[in-house]
Amino acid sequence: MRVIDEERALELRKDFPLIDGSKGIYIDNAATTQKASCVLDAVRDYYLNANANPYRGVYDLSVRATEAHESARRAAAEFIHAGRPEEIIFTRNATESLNLVAFSLSELLLEPGDEILITVFEHHSNMLPWQQAAKRHGAVLRYIECEQDGTITEENFRSMLTPKTKIVSMAQVSNVLGRQYDIKKFAQIAHENGSVFVADGAQSVPHIPVDVQDLDVDFLAFSGHKMYGPMGIGVLYGKMEYLEKMPPFLTGGEMIEYVRRDGATFAEVPHKFEAGTVNVGGAVGLEAAIRYIQSIGLDAISQREEMLASYAMEKMTQIEGVHILGSADPKEHTGILTFTLDDVHPHDVATILDADGIAVRAGHHCAQPLMAFIKKADGRPVMATTRASFSFYNTKEEIDRFAASLAQIRRKMGYGI
Numbered sequence: 001m002r003v004i005d006e007e008r009a010l011e012l013r014k015d016f017p018l019i020d021g022s023k024g025i026y027i028d029n030a031a032t033t034q035k036a037s038c039v040l041d042a043v044r045d046y047y048l049n050a051n052a053n054p055y056r057g058v059y060d061l062s063v064r065a066t067e068a069h070e071s072a073r074r075a076a077a078e079f080i081h082a083g084r085p086e087e088i089i090f091t092r093n094a095t096e097s098l099n100l101v102a103f104s105l106s107e108l109l110l111e112p113g114d115e116i117l118i119t120v121f122e123h124h125s126n127m128l129p130w131q132q133a134a135k136r137h138g139a140v141l142r143y144i145e146c147e148q149d150g151t152i153t154e155e156n157f158r159s160m161l162t163p164k165t166k167i168v169s170m171a172q173v174s175n176v177l178g179r180q181y182d183i184k185k186f187a188q189i190a191h192e193n194g195s196v197f198v199a200d201g202a203q204s205v206p207h208i209p210v211d212v213q214d215l216d217v218d219f220l221a222f223s224g225h226k227m228y229g230p231m232g233i234g235v236l237y238g239k240m241e242y243l244e245k246m247p248p249f250l251t252g253g254e255m256i257e258y259v260r261r262d263g264a265t266f267a268e269v270p271h272k273f274e275a276g277t278v279n280v281g282g283a284v285g286l287e288a289a290i291r292y293i294q295s296i297g298l299d300a301i302s303q304r305e306e307m308l309a310s311y312a313m314e315k316m317t318q319i320e321g322v323h324i325l326g327s328a329d330p331k332e333h334t335g336i337l338t339f340t341l342d343d344v345h346p347h348d349v350a351t352i353l354d355a356d357g358i359a360v361r362a363g364h365h366c367a368q369p370l371m372a373f374i375k376k377a378d379g380r381p382v383m384a385t386t387r388a389s390f391s392f393y394n395t396k397e398e399i400d401r402f403a404a405s406l407a408q409i410r411r412k413m414g415y416g417i
Helices: 006-013 037-049 060-080 094-109 128-137 154-160 183-192 280-296 298-316 346-355 368-373 396-407
Strands: 088-091 115-119 140-144 165-171 196-200 219-223 234-238 256-260 263-266 322-324 336-341 361-363 385-389
Touching: 037 280, 060 088, 060 234, 060 280, 088 094, 094 128, 094 165, 094 196, 094 219, 094 234, 115 128, 128 140, 140 154, 154 183, 165 183, 183 196, 280 298, 298 322, 298 336, 298 396, 336 346, 346 361, 346 385, 346 396
Parallel strands: 115 140, 115 165, 165 196, 196 219
Antiparallel strands: 088 234, 219 234, 256 263, 322 336, 336 385, 361 385
């Protein structure tokens, strides 16, 4: 396996114009990653040399735009090991992907009294769409509660399933705790119950190998911008047996076969779910990002980010007043370390770090129910935290600087003097 050591990381940083040679430290990668030159070049090349409205023209530029979009679809299918390219639907981001499946799948499956099962640690993008689906159909939304370190046991999961559970949806990796969940096992249990399993892969697909056929999930959503690709492009994978039966999420141009005054027939999958002019530039950039990741190797990326999290956790736990959420094992964090600092609000932590040129995320991380669920030592809910999230292009030297700055914050705020 290829290995990313410090020398290799420094070499790879040259591929990212915004951080190459920068004195700033960017460790907000769980929110969005930096963009490689090859991605920027691919998007620019498309708009310079192949820009046209795809699928609708027989002239050369339109044909080239169509092929560029379909090439990206094939690349995405290959990347997550979909059975066929048609199982890949392009959206704006993982949020839109989850909204699409929540709307269309609920139209297909839900009756009053049915149940949807999600977890308390879901990102709002995998929570609000199911809340709305439950309201529309008179269904019940139920939550699996985890342990304080984020653990969900098989026994706990099974206990929440009932004959009325039609849909189960959960993240493969928590965007707050960084914990990776055994969705292969959970999907198997859900299927035994007759339930459809939807996976949020926003924090997993960029960092670990994902094989949707091996996992046997029915749907999986992810975003391009969290995997070194452009903003505004996302993916929904779905099994064809469901996609063919589900009604479209958006209607209008291109997703139709024939329109009459009194109705319409819809195009085949995946075009049925891609209404209007598609984001070919974004798809081209996503394909370039996928090829870039493949050139480095997901195993090497995963190993590097695990090492960085381990190194950072070792430094952070030596600082008085720092408390890291989730597991004490850095291998359970997928490059994400979310923490509190005694007596200092997370926004103040982030602001002081920013003054030292260090970019982190602060707040509830679009996971307010989880924040309310996790308790401090005194029993109060956490409510807000600071999050440092690492990519393979981060270095130990950056972590040293981050830890040194973090260690001074309580003193700067008047504590421990």
